[in-house]
Amino acid sequence: MKFDFDNSRPIYLQIVEQLEIYIISGKISPGERLPSVRDLAVIAKVNTNTMQRALVELEDMKLIITERTNGKFVTNNSKLLAKHRDKYAAVTVKKFFENMQSLGFDYETTINYIKQGGIHEK
Amino acid sequence: MKFDFDNSRPIYLQIVEQLEIYIISGKISPGERLPSVRDLAVIAKVNTNTMQRALVELEDMKLIITERTNGKFVTNNSKLLAKHRDKYAAVTVKKFFENMQSLGFDYETTINYIKQGGIHEK
Amino acid sequence: MKFDFDNSRPIYLQIVEQLEIYIISGKISPGERLPSVRDLAVIAKVNTNTMQRALVELEDMKLIITERTNGKFVTNNSKLLAKHRDKYAAVTVKKFFENMQSLGFDYETTINYIKQGGIHEK
Amino acid sequence: MKFDFDNSRPIYLQIVEQLEIYIISGKISPGERLPSVRDLAVIAKVNTNTMQRALVELEDMKLIITERTNGKFVTNNSKLLAKHRDKYAAVTVKKFFENMQSLGFDYETTINYIKQGGIHEK
DNA sequence: GTGGTCTAGACCACT
DNA sequence: GTGGTCTAGACCACG
Numbered sequence: 154m155k156f157d158f159d160n161s162r163p164i165y166l167q168i169v170e171q172l173e174i175y176i177i178s179g180k181i182s183p184g185e186r187l188p189s190v191r192d193l194a195v196i197a198k199v200n201t202n203t204m205q206r207a208l209v210e211l212e213d214m215k216l217i218i219t220e221r222t223n224g225k226f227v228t229n230n231s232k233l234l235a236k237h238r239d240k241y242a243a244v245t246v247k248k249f250f251e252n253m254q255s256l257g258f259d260y261e262t263t264i265n266y267i268k269q270g271g272i273h274e275k
Numbered sequence: 276m277k278f279d280f281d282n283s284r285p286i287y288l289q290i291v292e293q294l295e296i297y298i299i300s301g302k303i304s305p306g307e308r309l310p311s312v313r314d315l316a317v318i319a320k321v322n323t324n325t326m327q328r329a330l331v332e333l334e335d336m337k338l339i340i341t342e343r344t345n346g347k348f349v350t351n352n353s354k355l356l357a358k359h360r361d362k363y364a365a366v367t368v369k370k371f372f373e374n375m376q377s378l379g380f381d382y383e384t385t386i387n388y389i390k391q392g393g394i395h396e397k
Numbered sequence: 398m399k400f401d402f403d404n405s406r407p408i409y410l411q412i413v414e415q416l417e418i419y420i421i422s423g424k425i426s427p428g429e430r431l432p433s434v435r436d437l438a439v440i441a442k443v444n445t446n447t448m449q450r451a452l453v454e455l456e457d458m459k460l461i462i463t464e465r466t467n468g469k470f471v472t473n474n475s476k477l478l479a480k481h482r483d484k485y486a487a488v489t490v491k492k493f494f495e496n497m498q499s500l501g502f503d504y505e506t507t508i509n510y511i512k513q514g515g516i517h518e519k
Numbered sequence: 520m521k522f523d524f525d526n527s528r529p530i531y532l533q534i535v536e537q538l539e540i541y542i543i544s545g546k547i548s549p550g551e552r553l554p555s556v557r558d559l560a561v562i563a564k565v566n567t568n569t570m571q572r573a574l575v576e577l578e579d580m581k582l583i584i585t586e587r588t589n590g591k592f593v594t595n596n597s598k599l600l601a602k603h604r605d606k607y608a609a610v611t612v613k614k615f616f617e618n619m620q621s622l623g624f625d626y627e628t629t630i631n632y633i634k635q636g637g638i639h640e641k
Numbered sequence: 642g643t644g645g646t647c648t649a650g651a652c653c654a655c656t
Numbered sequence: 657g658t659g660g661t662c663t664a665g666a667c668c669a670c671g
Contacts, residue, residue, distance in 0.1 A: 160463065160465060160660090161288060162283050162284050163283070163653090163654060164465070164655075165654085165655090166283060174377050174378065177378065178378045178379045199655085200656055202655080203655065203656085238379075241378060242375065245371065245374050245378070246371075246375075246388070249367065249368075249371040252367050253364065253367060255300060256296065256299065256363060256364055256367070257301065264389075266364065266368070267368060285660080285662090286661080287661080287662090311642080312643085312644065312645090313643090313644090321663090322662060323663095323664095325661085325662060325663080327646095328661095335457070341645095342643095342644095343530070343644070343645095343669085343670070343671095344642085344643050344670045344671060345643065345670095345671085347644080405529070405532060406527050407527065407645080407647090408646080409647090410527060418621050418622065421622065422621060433657080433658065433659080434659065434660090435658090435659090443647080443648090444647060444648045445648095445649090446647075447646085447647060447648080449660075449661095463660095464658095464659090465655070465659070466654075466655045466656055466658050466659065467655095467656080467659085468658065468659080469658095469659080482623075485622060486619065486624065486632065489615065489619060489622070490615075490619075490633060493615040496611050497608065499544060500540065500543065500604060500607060500608055500611070501545060501604075502608065508633075510608065511612060511630075526644095526645090529668090529670085530669080530670075531669085531670090565670085567671095568671070569669090569670065569671080
């Protein structure tokens with residue numbers, strides 16, 4: 154697990170996003186036990202409170218579940234995970250085309266740009 | 276001209292981004308005079324200083340040029356504008372594929388997902 | 398640390414210059430932690446925001462680095478510091494000879510003027 | 520005659536400086552009639568009022584003299600001109616060594632730096 | 642009326 | 657207590 158932060162937004166929000174991706178992509182498996190809040194804080198090099206705050210948000214989203222005295226676990230609800238993942242992918246694609254459009258690239262142009270560009274190999 | 280903000284990042288950075296897009300996409304033409312700082316602040320519903328700070332950043336990027344007591348103008352340097360636009364497009368595409376990859380969608384999968392999905396027709 | 402200002406130019410630019418010199422001359426050591434923005438503002442007898450603005454510029458120049466909630470530090474990149482110092486010295490010398498030339502003192506005359514003058518022992 | 524301005528200081532002050540140099544270096548001769556305020560304003564591409572303000576300052580310094588209905592003339596007082604020129608040169612040299620010193624270059628080092636550097640040929 | 646600078650003071654995120 | 661952001665309002669230089 155690895156965390157990268159920039160200064161432009163609250164760190165706890167960046168943790169939420171990055172953990173969300175780890176979870177919905179399956180890099181942290183359904184049902185898997187998360188490292189302790191303290192350990193996660195160490196890994197991410199942030200204050201324990203900051204990590205705690207991020208985990209609360211993920212629990213609100215039902216992506217993780219706290220078992221008192223036992224630890225925090227990624228949800229086992231694979232339907233929920235799939236829903237989150239599909240939603241995330243759809244939003245990512247939609248935003249991408251919106252971004253390109255605001256630059257003046259319509260759908261066709263963007264597709265062509267990607268194909269000839271080979272931008273993805275880098 | 277229209278500005279939308281969210282609370283996750285400094286407003287002045289969001290102004291910089293949105294004006295940058297207006298400029299490099301040509302929605303504000305090369306050489307065109309911008310509304311006064313005070314008018315822009317009114318349009319964006321922010322304080323004059325906040326708008327001023329954003330404009331200073333754009334000037335640092337050489338996208339706008341200040342004529343003392345006369346106003347601020349979009350650069351006429353079309354080469355620079357093209358460079359910025361190409362850079363922006365390339366970064367957008369690159370980040371998109373990185374995002375999809377972190378979700379577990381490799382390049383081919385992403386392409387297919389886009390094609391069948393018809394996601395672009397929102 | 399000491400700051401002197403005149404009225405001919407923006408104070409924040411004068412702060413930038415004076416801090417830059419403190420940094421590239423090594424009077425503030427590489428890696429050293431700066432006083433807090435508020436303390437620097439008190440030392441310089443300016444408003445916090447004015448000092449903040451100057452520090453942002455120095456950060457753009459990569460001479461200082463902000464550690465969130467922790468403080469601001471002079472860069473440890475000694476190569477960059479050396480580059481800045483050399484550039485600064487070269488510009489200073491170049492401008493000096495240009496100034497003297499505009500007064501009608503060519504290179505040789507200037508050199509002689511310095512030597513006999515003993516101007517340096519004020 | 521040629522004028523260059525930057526945005527960091529009032530334009531009228533920059534005009535004063537540049538005209539002062541033209542005068543004390545003899546590029547505008549003692550006793551010579553200056554172009555009209557309007558023509559000077561055109562040459563410098565500034566507003567007439569701005570040029571007027573600069574000329575008032577030079578008159579305060581006794582470097583130019585207004586003959587009503589006749590025009591403005593550079594002083595014929597060669598002693599005064601020499602005094603100004605010597606003062607200006609001395610100040611320039613003094614400031615130069617101070618600048619270098621604040622960078623950590625003492626007098627000897629600066630002299631050597633100039634000699635080996637050949638910075639003046641560029 | 643144009644842009645630019647500065648102050649004072651409030652509030653937020655993080656440790 | 658650290659840095660960062662934003663607002664409100666005053667004032668200056670130039671035309």
